[in-house]
Amino acid sequence: MLNIYRSNCTRLYELDLQTLEKGAWFKLINPTPEELELVAAATGSPLDFLKAALDEEERSRIELDENHMLVITNIPVMRGHDNYDALPLGIVLTPEYIITVCLEANEVLAEFSSENARAFSTFKKTRFLFQTLYKSATLYLKHLKQINRRTDEIERDLRRSMQNEEIFQLLQLQKGLTYFAASLRSNGIVLEKLLRLRSTSQVQHLIKIYEEDEDLLEDVIIENKQAIEMVEMYSRILNGMMDTFTSIISNNLNRVMKFLASMTIILAIPTMVSSFMGMNVDVPFGQSHGFLYTSLVALAVTILSAFGLWRKGMF
Incomplete structure (x- = not known):
């Protein structure tokens, strides 16, 4: 133009x-x-x-x-x-x-x-x-x-x-x-x-x-x-x-990864305990209240693990 x-x-x-x-x-x-x-x-x-x-x-x-x-x-x-x-x-x-x-x-x-x-x-x-x-x-x-x-x-x-x-x-x-x-x-x-x-x-x-x-x-x-x-x-x-x-x-990604790793550890504990108790062999508490005792053991170990991870700053 x-x-x-x-x-x-x-x-x-x-x-x-x-x-x-x-x-x-x-x-x-x-x-x-x-x-x-x-x-x-x-x-x-x-x-x-x-x-x-x-x-x-x-x-x-x-x-x-x-x-x-x-x-x-x-x-x-x-x-x-x-x-x-x-x-x-x-x-x-x-x-x-x-x-x-x-x-x-x-x-x-x-x-x-x-x-x-x-x-x-x-x-x-x-x-x-x-x-x-x-x-x-x-x-x-x-x-x-x-x-x-x-x-x-x-x-x-x-x-x-x-x-x-x-x-x-x-x-x-x-x-x-x-x-x-x-x-x-x-x-x-x-x-x-x-x-x-x-x-x-x-x-x-x-x-x-x-x-x-x-x-x-x-x-x-x-x-x-x-x-x-x-x-x-x-x-x-x-x-x-x-x-x-x-x-x-x-840094935020690292924090998320730490949290996910901690949750993986915590969720693995009851899974591992229930796996042991669900094996097709003789296990303790097999005759009476076995499910209740197994759940209590898994819960106690999970709480202790979560407390230990919290003390180490994983949450």
Whole structure:
């Protein structure tokens, strides 16, 4: 899907290829090959720059051409309950346009809508780039807080039920944190490279950084570092929690096995006594009250055995 927008600091309006204006934003979501070729022809961007973010395994990086710069960053996505992932977002800067390419509609680009048109300007390409990176970093923090709250809920459920389902939910959250950790580290490398490139003559015709932009880039770096620290902390908490509850479940299993072993011993005693007394040979008490005496003997031995097992902590 291809949409072309431009904002004038008050409103966001849509364009097409026939009414194209300088400072326009090309928004590509899961584009077709025909749409990629149209954008490449209209902007002069290399086709491989536009296709780079369409690989789900693409890592964050920066590529420079004579008149184009490609910035690939990984943004967080939530695909379902307790299911978090990271998705590459490509941002191509040209002397006249800015292009974003992504495989899916996402919350980061959804922030740049007509309702928030006063907060951004498509013709201020550098600031628009930094605002996109800032939205991504804050979205990571938002999802990390959700993961932390969800972890607390699962912990409360585990204290009551100790079911496998809660363990699998923790594993799913741990998987999402692993994706976030890898994406945030690679995003940090991209941000540091942008910080170094801001004053080089190689990209000055593509990136014009003013004082406000400099502050915004520093805010993005701070938010990204905070997200990395939170991912590491929550990962350690989740790992410790999974290890703890796995040990608790194993300990509970041992207790059950001890109880079953004790019950087996106790039930074996009356069975053994009654087996001896039921043999087809002469046995004591065979003529009078034999069943009563046998039952009393079995009961006494069973009680003594149960008391001994209880003293040894088998119950």
